[in-house]
Amino acid sequence: MLKYIPVFLFLVPLLAFTFKDLYPLYIPEYFPKPVYDFKKEPLTREKVELGRVLFYDPILSKDGTISCASCHTSYNAFAHTDHALSHGIGDSTGKRNAPALFNLAWQKDLMWDGAVNHIEVQALAPISDKKEMGESIENVVKKLQAKKLYRTLFYKAFSDSTITGQHLLKAIAQFQLTLISAGSKYDQVKKRKDSFTEQEQKGYEIFKRNCNSCHQEPLFSSYQFAGNGLPMDSYLKDQGRFGITKQPKDNQMFKIPSLRNLSYSYPYMHDGRFTRLSQVINHYTNGIQQNSKVSKEIRNKIILSDNEKVDLIAFLLTLNDREFVKNQDFQFPKEILLPSEGK
Known part of the structure; x- marks a missing residue:
């Protein structure tokens, strides 16, 4: 019988920690080994909190209007649904859709173009981006240091009330690493606590034949980079990973997103151009550009009947994790951060 494996069983406890201090993070045994090294940097309750x-807290932004949660809301699997492109301070608009945040411990490269390769520095990118939070890490530290709430919380987490940028980024990373999505119907089937309907099973077989090369189980992504066959937006002119590597082979290559929680994390694709799953499936069956940037399977064109498309969507819906999006531990910390404290 499949069981959840508590991460702390694999940790070598440091003298500064007790089992009571460690955050009880659980990973299904059918998940692969995380990329993040929990032995080297164990999660603690205080740092996660x-x-x-x-x-x-929007204090991280220059004008106090944008928080991480502004673009990554818990009820959208930490993506957003009200617009295709992310918005920042001064109602500025970015050039990409905010990706969903979950199962980050299995991701070596972060962001659509892989611009960041370690979660403990990832938050620096949106904080310093002029179209997102538009702030410097130095100013954020000054603002936090001026608040008794944060001096207290940082002392609890790091035994030091002097706030540093390194500790700030590490704490955000520790919270994000707790965002594990593994409670969908698919996961219940893997644990032999549920079974697919006939239609879902048909969809699962279609998925395995046509989609699994890029969206590998059980995370439903290889988290590699691939071309999606979309024509470049003439306004955004987003060249994807090429902007980071400057290698011609990476032009219009984007990180492969997970297919988990699709009902919560629309719109889809790096620029949010599709609002419905049916549009995405139609793109990969009818509208895809035939070029060398897409996988061989896609270039050969996926042929699905209307009924098969419906069956495929039925399976994809089994990847929705309502438990995850409703988890109170991931939502706004009203017991700590009252509206008056965040200003």
Whole structure:
């Protein structure tokens, strides 16, 4: 019988920690080994709690209007649904759709173009981006240091009330690493606690024949980079990973997103151009550009009947994790961060 494996069983406890201090993070045994090294940097309750408060506080932005949660809302699987492209301070608009945040411990490269390769520095990118939070890490630290709430929380987390940028980024990362999505119907089937309907099973077989090369189980992504066959937006002119590597082979290559929680994390694709799953499936069956940037399977064109498309969607819906999006531990920390404290 499949069981959840508590991460702390694999940790070598440091003298500064007790089992009571460690955050009880659980990973299904059918998940692959995480990329993040929990032995080297174990999660603690105090750091996770601090990271959660920081994630929801707009103090991280220059004008105090944008938090991490502004673009990554818990009920959208930490993506957003009200617009295709992310918005920042001064109602500025970015050039990409905000990706969903979950199962980050299995991702070596972060962001659509892989611009960041370690979660403990990832938050620096949106904080310093002029179209997102538009702030410097130095100013954020000054603002946090001026608040008794944060001096207290940082002391609990790091035994030091002097706030540093390194500790700030580490705390946010620790909270984000707790965002594990593994409670969908698919997961219940893997644990032999449920079974697919006939239609879902048909969809599963279609998925395995046509989609699994890029969206590998059980994370439903290889988290590699691939061309999606979309024509470049003439306004955004987003060249994807090429902007980071400057290698011609990476032109219009984007990180492959997970297919988990699709009902919550629309719109889809790097620029949010599709609002419905049916549009995405139609793109890969009818509208895809035949070029060398897409996988061989896609270039050969996926042929699905209307009924098969419906069956495929039925399976994809089994990847929705309502438990995850409703988890109170991931939502706004109203017990800590009252509206008056965040200003």
